[in-house]
Amino acid sequence: MILPVNYCSSCGSKTARSIPEGEDRERDVCLQCGAIHYLNPKVIVGCLAEHEGRILLCKRAIEPRYGLWTLPAGFMENGETTAEGAARETREEAAAVAQNLCLYHLFDVPQINQVYVFYRCGIENGEYGVGPESLDSKLYSPDEIPWDQLAFPVVKELLEEFLSDARVGNYPIRQSVIRRPRGR
Amino acid sequence: MILPVNYCSSCGSKTARSIPEGEDRERDVCLQCGAIHYLNPKVIVGCLAEHEGRILLCKRAIEPRYGLWTLPAGFMENGETTAEGAARETREEAAAVAQNLCLYHLFDVPQINQVYVFYRCGIENGEYGVGPESLDSKLYSPDEIPWDQLAFPVVKELLEEFLSDARVGNYPIRQSVIRRPRGR
Numbered sequence: 001m002i003l004p005v006n007y008c009s010s011c012g013s014k015t016a017r018s019i020p021e022g023e024d025r026e027r028d029v030c031l032q033c034g035a036i037h038y039l040n041p042k043v044i045v046g047c048l049a050e051h052e053g054r055i056l057l058c059k060r061a062i063e064p065r066y067g068l069w070t071l072p073a074g075f076m077e078n079g080e081t082t083a084e085g086a087a088r089e090t091r092e093e094a095a096a097v098a099q100n101l102c103l104y105h106l107f108d109v110p111q112i113n114q115v116y117v118f119y120r121c122g123i124e125n126g127e128y129g130v131g132p133e134s135l136d137s138k139l140y141s142p143d144e145i146p147w148d149q150l151a152f153p154v155v156k157e158l159l160e161e162f163l164s165d166a167r168v169g170n171y172p173i174r175q176s177v178i179r180r181p182r183g184r
Numbered sequence: 185m186i187l188p189v190n191y192c193s194s195c196g197s198k199t200a201r202s203i204p205e206g207e208d209r210e211r212d213v214c215l216q217c218g219a220i221h222y223l224n225p226k227v228i229v230g231c232l233a234e235h236e237g238r239i240l241l242c243k244r245a246i247e248p249r250y251g252l253w254t255l256p257a258g259f260m261e262n263g264e265t266t267a268e269g270a271a272r273e274t275r276e277e278a279a280a281v282a283q284n285l286c287l288y289h290l291f292d293v294p295q296i297n298q299v300y301v302f303y304r305c306g307i308e309n310g311e312y313g314v315g316p317e318s319l320d321s322k323l324y325s326p327d328e329i330p331w332d333q334l335a336f337p338v339v340k341e342l343l344e345e346f347l348s349d350a351r352v353g354n355y356p357i358r359q360s361v362i363r364r365p366r367g368r
Contacts, residue, residue, distance in 0.1 A: 003192075003193050003194045003219055003221065004193065004194055005193045006193060006194060006195070006196065007191055007192065007193055007194070007195070007196035008187075008191065008193075009187055009188065009189045009190060009191055009192075009193045009199075009221070010187045010188055010190060010191070011190070011191070012190065012191035012196055012197075012198075013196075014196075015193075022316065025261075035187055037187065037193070038259070039262050040226050040227065040259055040260060040261065040262065041227055041260050041261075041262055042224050043224065043225055043227060043299055075222070075224055076224060076225050076299075077209075077224065077225075078223050078224065078225055078297040079294055079295075079297065080294055081292035081294050081361050082290070082292050082299060082359075083292070083359075083361075084294070103290060103357070103359040106266070106287060106290065106301070108265035108266050108267070110263055110264055110265050110268070111263075113262040113263065115227055115260075115266060115299075115301075117290070117299075132206065172357075173287070173356075173357040173359075175266075175267075175287040175357075177265050177267075
């Protein structure tokens with residue numbers, strides 16, 4: 001959830017929308033101390049984790065898309081790298097230790113101000129479990145994937161891409177844009 | 185500049201550091217309305233723009249590193265893709281129209297909570313100028329690059345990589361981490 005900027009986080013005074021000097025667009029500017037409050041896109045980091053030809057999916061225990069299957073992923077935290085964040089999410093959501101992470105796909109989702117950075121990786125000893133944000137976790141073989149119960153379009157796209165790449169044994173890094181109607 | 189979160193941007197009340205229920209780390213939480221203020225890494229987008237074997241650099245008219253040469257790059261804005269942001273920065277800083285953008289290098293810089301996404305691209309008609317944040321712009325041939333006057337280590341690394349790739353005519357997408365001492 002993106003919080004509104006009604007007040008200055010620095011001094012607590014009211015803000016107003018205005019175009020700061022030298023800039024070309026409106027920002028939330030503090031009427032008292034003049035602090036400019038920039039809002040920037042957030043990075044989502046995640047893993048497509050594979051073990052012996054099967055792919056790790058998690059059943060969401062949180063909204064949105066409660067009960068649907070997804071790849072372990074979440075907001076990148078300050079102080080970590082994209083790969084560290086992707087591994088952390090895999091640990092938190094599927095109690096699995098990601099290993100040999102390779103950058104795989106960067107998705108832009110401009111309508112919701114997000115950038116997704118997905119790594120592909122292995123799973124240490126093939127061990128996994130169920131984290132607090134998941135109802136269940138499972139290593140799915142390609143013919144078992146619950147295509148009609150996937151949480152997000154990006155998950156479907158990435159799984160299809162990975163299975164296609166796996167058939168030829170080559171996994172190029174890709175970049176693409178996911179456009180979706182505003183308001184969804 | 186990252187502003188402190190002393191006050192809630194939503195309701196204006198004081199915040200305090202605490203670990204929200206179900207989380208594992210301290211956040212700035214509003215003492216009145218309970219809003220959790222997450223701080224996340226920011227994305228820097230930029231272009232390595234080439235025209236007829238020469239590379240576009242800009243001389244910084246702003247701090248930090250005033251007067252040193254850099255690649256056009258800056259904070260990604262809400263509502264744009266990484267490529268759109270990289271093209272916007274190229275337009276703003278060097279009055280050049282980036283074309284045929286290809287993802288080139290993702291750098292993690294965890295100590296300063298940043299992710300750099302660089303594209304390589306061409307320049308429409310080879311035309312460029314000097315934007316308001318630049319003192320000068322120039323297309324540098326490889327043997328003219330001012331190696332001792334580059335603004336940031338990432339610029340040097342990316343230029344070396346590009347020149348190396350250009351010699352073999354292959355430009356793989358790469359990902360790496362820039363570690364630097366805290367406090368710099």
